[in-house]
Amino acid sequence: MVATAAAETKGVQDPHARGSSPSGANGQPIDTVEPRVESAGRSVGILRPEDAGLRPARHPLPPLEDCLRLYEKMVLIRRFEERAGEMYARARIGGFLHLCIGEEATVVGTCDAMRDSDYLLSTYREHGQALARGTSPRSVMAELFGKEAGCSKGRGGSMHLYDAARRFLGGYGIVGANLPIGAGVALACELSGSDDAVVTMFGDGATNQGTFGETMNLAALWRLPVVFVVVNNQFGMGTRIDRHSAVLDLSRKAEGFGVPGRRCDGMDVLDVRHHIREALRLAREERRPQLVEAVTYRFRGHSVADPEVYRTPEEVAEWKRRDPLETFPKRLVEEGGVAQATLEAIDQRAREVVEDAVAFAEQTPFPPLESLYDHVYVYSGDVPGWWTVDERSPDVYPGERAREAGALARRLAEQGAQHEETGPRVGRTRRDLPDELAPGPPNLAPPASADTGDASAGGSDGH
Numbered sequence: 001m002v003a004t005a006a007a008e009t010k011g012v013q014d015p016h017a018r019g020s021s022p023s024g025a026n027g028q029p030i031d032t033v034e035p036r037v038e039s040a041g042r043s044v045g046i047l048r049p050e051d052a053g054l055r056p057a058r059h060p061l062p063p064l065e066d067c068l069r070l071y072e073k074m075v076l077i078r079r080f081e082e083r084a085g086e087m088y089a090r091a092r093i094g095g096f097l098h099l100c101i102g103e104e105a106t107v108v109g110t111c112d113a114m115r116d117s118d119y120l121l122s123t124y125r126e127h128g129q130a131l132a133r134g135t136s137p138r139s140v141m142a143e144l145f146g147k148e149a150g151c152s153k154g155r156g157g158s159m160h161l162y163d164a165a166r167r168f169l170g171g172y173g174i175v176g177a178n179l180p181i182g183a184g185v186a187l188a189c190e191l192s193g194s195d196d197a198v199v200t201m202f203g204d205g206a207t208n209q210g211t212f213g214e215t216m217n218l219a220a221l222w223r224l225p226v227v228f229v230v231v232n233n234q235f236g237m238g239t240r241i242d243r244h245s246a247v248l249d250l251s252r253k254a255e256g257f258g259v260p261g262r263r264c265d266g267m268d269v270l271d272v273r274h275h276i277r278e279a280l281r282l283a284r285e286e287r288r289p290q291l292v293e294a295v296t297y298r299f300r301g302h303s304v305a306d307p308e309v310y311r312t313p314e315e316v317a318e319w320k321r322r323d324p325l326e327t328f329p330k331r332l333v334e335e336g337g338v339a340q341a342t343l344e345a346i347d348q349r350a351r352e353v354v355e356d357a358v359a360f361a362e363q364t365p366f367p368p369l370e371s372l373y374d375h376v377y378v379y380s381g382d383v384p385g386w387w388t389v390d391e392r393s394p395d396v397y398p399g400e401r402a403r404e405a406g407a408l409a410r411r412l413a414e415q416g417a418q419h420e421e422t423g424p425r426v427g428r429t430r431r432d433l434p435d436e437l438a439p440g441p442p443n444l445a446p447p448a449s450a451d452t453g454d455a456s457a458g459g460s461d462g463h
């Protein structure tokens, strides 16, 4: 049943095109609730690609050079993230760590369809995007370790990778936050008269955010050169898609705002690349923003701290049978005549690159204490100091000026550095500051806990 509904979306009408009607694809009314798939006696959303109307795609293999590049990137991401997970368990990496293991075909297929001059924005699950765009594994691993040599100078960590040179604009911890920013970058592309385009990737959960509709509306209205990629791994933390979204066919979710969509097999790197290419062509050449839903699955938990009580091992095993790191190389051997030894050498090389990245991240230094406020902007009021943004002044005060402030700034820096050990656990605000700097009653309200539906996942602050 779901397969039928999804198959119909293949021919989704572009609302910009003449003769389109307010009804859905092929003139059919849009159902807000689709039939559920039953699994093990439970009602669930999409469970297998087949249920989403996706048959194992039969795109012919591209030239060998392309095939090996795609495989190499997917393997690098897989090996990188496996090692990152180990490093997190050994407390070499702090904060949160969200792995995209299982989703590599979606990441690599998307990035491979882009030009180097296009812009990419992602979520907190973005190590793969940085690596696929060409950011060095050393600087990504160093960032995870919080080191100065990291691609965000150790300030961002896992969730805030950034590489302006490769036009990778982050890494966003707030669900749905990158949608309007991506549209803004696309508007800048438009206003500057370039033919650069923007790809904004986000999760199935993010399609429920207000920013989703707001962004789709403006993107369609202003005909922005942007492609929205919904990485539908079928869960928002511990909440399955059929418990968080009334519309299960996410490729249609932006239709009412004027952004047509298409669905692809997120476990097939060639299918993803094919659809993103076409979507980018429409966005770039015809100024018609597009949405692409990639149906995929994450093999690991939401973050590394996830007991995964919301799904069964059988379900995970079922999806692992479609692991792109298994199915794609199998095709390369069986249909492309690639020698197994060639693939093994690529894998071995990826392992070595990752080992080198870990060794580099281990030995490279943390940012020096006196640089604590460099590259940091804080809105005034929350944290007092010269390095804040002050709404009463037209100027933005960059962190570098903290040094000019002398001894007091130094005292603040030292207190900040020691805060983990000496500060109160609750609130993490101004309690500890010297009286002369305390800006009024502290806000000690405990952070709101995230609603994770039927099971908890991730860390205490919602990640």
Ligand SMILES: Cc1ncc(C[n+]2csc(CCOP(=O)(O)OP(=O)(O)O)c2C)c(N)n1
Binding pocket: 123, 125, 173, 174, 175, 176, 202, 203, 204, 205, 206, 207, 231, 233, 235, 236, 237, 302, 450, 461, 462, 463
């Ligand atoms: C605005 C906002 N609300 C809630 C959270 C807590 N949170 C972090 S990740 C997440 C799930 C998002 O799921 P999805 O968009 O499907 O992305 P995925 O993690 O599956 O890649 C939630 C609710 C947040 N970071 N930001």
Ligand SMILES: [Mg+2]
Binding pocket: 203, 204, 205, 231, 232, 233, 234, 235, 236, 237
């Ligand atoms: Mg998700």
